[in-house]
Amino acid sequence: MKLKDLATxxxxxxxxxxxxxxxxxxxxxxxxxxxxxxxxxxxxxxxxLYKLPLDSVLGxxxxxxxxxxxxxxxxxxxxxxxxxxxxxxAQQNAPLxxxxxxxxxxxxx
Amino acid sequence: xxxxxxxxIFSATSFMGHGVDRESLERAMDCNLDFVIAQGxxxxxxxxxxxxxxxxxxxxxxxxxxxxxxxIAKANSVPFIISAGGCGSxxxxxxxxxxxxxxCTQHHLSLKLGVVWSEVERDYLLxxxxxxxxxxxxxPHPVLEEYLSAENxxxxxxxxxxxxxxVIMDLWASNPGLDGIIAGRSLDVGxxxxxxxxHGFDKGLAMHFGKIMEDGALxxxxxxxxxxxxxxxRSDHFDVRPTNPKRRCTPESVxxxxxxxxxxxxxxxxxxxxxxxxxxxxxxxxxxxxxxxxAKWIEAPAYTVKLEGVSRVGYRSICIxxxxxxxxxxxxxxxxxxxxxxxxxxxxxxxxxxxxxSFKVYGRDAVLGPFEPTPYVQGHEICVLxxxxxxxxxxxxxxxxxxxxxxxxxxxxGRLSTAGNIAIPFSPGRSVPVGEVYEFTIWHAWPLDDPKExxxxxxxxxxxxxxxxx
Numbered sequence: 001m002k003l004k005d006l007a008t009x010x011x012x013x014x015x016x017x018x019x020x021x022x023x024x025x026x027x028x029x030x031x032x033x034x035x036x037x038x039x040x041x042x043x044x045x046x047x048x049l050y051k052l053p054l055d056s057v058l059g060x061x062x063x064x065x066x067x068x069x070x071x072x073x074x075x076x077x078x079x080x081x082x083x084x085x086x087x088x089x090a091q092q093n094a095p096l097x098x099x100x101x102x103x104x105x106x107x108x109x
Numbered sequence: 110x111x112x113x114x115x116x117x118i119f120s121a122t123s124f125m126g127h128g129v130d131r132e133s134l135e136r137a138m139d140c141n142l143d144f145v146i147a148q149g150x151x152x153x154x155x156x157x158x159x160x161x162x163x164x165x166x167x168x169x170x171x172x173x174x175x176x177x178x179x180x181i182a183k184a185n186s187v188p189f190i191i192s193a194g195g196c197g198s199x200x201x202x203x204x205x206x207x208x209x210x211x212x213c214t215q216h217h218l219s220l221k222l223g224v225v226w227s228e229v230e231r232d233y234l235l236x237x238x239x240x241x242x243x244x245x246x247x248x249p250h251p252v253l254e255e256y257l258s259a260e261n262x263x264x265x266x267x268x269x270x271x272x273x274x275x276v277i278m279d280l281w282a283s284n285p286g287l288d289g290i291i292a293g294r295s296l297d298v299g300x301x302x303x304x305x306x307x308h309g310f311d312k313g314l315a316m317h318f319g320k321i322m323e324d325g326a327l328x329x330x331x332x333x334x335x336x337x338x339x340x341x342x343r344s345d346h347f348d349v350r351p352t353n354p355k356r357r358c359t360p361e362s363v364x365x366x367x368x369x370x371x372x373x374x375x376x377x378x379x380x381x382x383x384x385x386x387x388x389x390x391x392x393x394x395x396x397x398x399x400x401x402x403x404a405k406w407i408e409a410p411a412y413t414v415k416l417e418g419v420s421r422v423g424y425r426s427i428c429i430x431x432x433x434x435x436x437x438x439x440x441x442x443x444x445x446x447x448x449x450x451x452x453x454x455x456x457x458x459x460x461x462x463x464x465x466x467s468f469k470v471y472g473r474d475a476v477l478g479p480f481e482p483t484p485y486v487q488g489h490e491i492c493v494l495x496x497x498x499x500x501x502x503x504x505x506x507x508x509x510x511x512x513x514x515x516x517x518x519x520x521x522x523g524r525l526s527t528a529g530n531i532a533i534p535f536s537p538g539r540s541v542p543v544g545e546v547y548e549f550t551i552w553h554a555w556p557l558d559d560p561k562e563x564x565x566x567x568x569x570x571x572x573x574x575x576x577x578x579x
Binding site for chain 1: 152153154249253361364365369370371372373374391422425465469475476478479482498546548552
């Protein structure tokens with residue numbers, strides 16, 4: 001299944017004009033654990049999806065308390081740059097939606 | 110030092126101007142409150158407001174929230190701490206005081222306020238740099254100088270520093286009888302942590318209290334940006350709950366909120382140290398209340414305040430150009446490439462860097478740019494945003510107007526729409542002046558021994574216009 005089929009929130013927002021932060025939340029513990037255990041959401045994946053050098057990915061954190069995943073990346077250009085197009089960084093989530101999560105296949109009936 | 114064992118603080122809203130719920134605020138007043146606090150400064154809306162010295166929120170919205178908090182707090186003899194105006198320029202702090210004077214006139218109130226002004230003098234920074242102070246960038250983005258330079262300070266339109274809790278603590282402690290404090294650009298967490306710190310509460314606990322409280326009912330479920338949150342801090346924990354019976358706090362709502370707009374969920378740099386919440390615990394105390402404890406404060410080797418400063422890049426003009434004809438849509442890349450060449454050729458007499466011309470193709474990759482996973486047109490219509498930034502508004506208008514008419518009349522193989530390639534939605538349309546363009550060039554940590562050093566504080570007595578309250 002894809003990340004968008006397992007999560008209830010996949011959002012992006014500025015954490016300063018220079019950083020985009022991406023949050024993923026789940027309604028069920030099971031889905032959260034599946035995504036966490038899959039090992040798919042890594043700094044390397046973020047670098048690939050957002051076409052960034054690896055050291056521009058600031059971190060990927062799994063927070064068990066609230067079944068949430070946070071990922072933060074440096075922006076290609078700051079949100080106030082004349083060439084930028086997303087002042088609040090609120091529409092930077094799309095590349096995450098279709099990430100395939102292995103081990104989450106719907107059992108065949 | 111003040112020594113209360115318990116403090117009751119109400120966070121009135123997520124942001125000054127987003128709305129205050131009157132009933133929630135009135136209910137909070139029945140809870141033996143020590144303070145009502147609200148924050149209203151931000152860089153979220155971009156550098157324009159600091160550059161222009163204008164408030165981020167509409168004045169009417171700001172006035173309404175000030176009026177509710179101040180009149181209700183004053184009637185209940187509860188002091189308030191409010192940061193407001195958005196960017197923190199001295200002009201916006203002055204505007205907030207004018208709005209309060211207007212409120213005092215309408216409600217026949219007299220107020221004694223402590224005011225913190227957050228705009229920083231260039232000369233103060235320049236002489237600090239000369240003395241050898243080194244201010245490192247806060248985010249390691251390559252557009253920011255690693256260390257703040259004098260040239261950058263000189264070129265800046267306006268610079269503010271974030272008011273830390275120490276400034277609020279000192280102002281409150283040394284001026285008995287204040288009705289409240291109004292601050293410019295502030296560390297949100299610090300507004301809520303200041304009074305607990307003044308009463309000797311643990312710094313990790315007080316700063317974590319601020320972190321959860323700063324956005325009001327956004328830490329509740331259902332969350333709301335225009336409702337409040339009650340926080341009660343004691344020696345080794347704090348409790349939070351909404352006063353609106355439609356909402357409750359849960360460990361998920363409280364911890365989930367701590368994610369918002371922050372790059373690292375477990376540790377956060379603050380003036381003078383880091384807040385580490387990796388060992389914090391969140392327990393459901395009753396139906397609506399969450400008890401929080403366990404945050405740690407890790408002292409930094411040096412105290413710093415955050416500086417924010419903007420430089421003017423130029424002036425912007427835009428054209429919104431709709432494309433519907435299938436041949437035009439199909440040839441959009443060719444049309445835009447050749448338009449760029451024609452425009453650059455036409456304005457070749459100007460020195461390099463006088464203007465920049467860019468196109469954003471909505472319906473293809475305008476939003477995500479280089480990392481759009483589907484960088485091609487799938488629909489039947491698209492929109493090209495022609496975006497020009499130039500040294501003067503007049504030049505921006507000229508370049509934009511020439512570019513949009515070139516796009517409209519450009520020929521290409523297979524063209525049917527020979528009377529025009531684009532639909533312009535309104536007039537003026539070929540070139541719409543948008544005004545000044547700024548960018549943040551200062552986002553640095555300024556080291557200092559006294560956290561109060563860059564800030565000017567004043568005591569203001571606000572009376573109704575046309576005479577004192579009898």
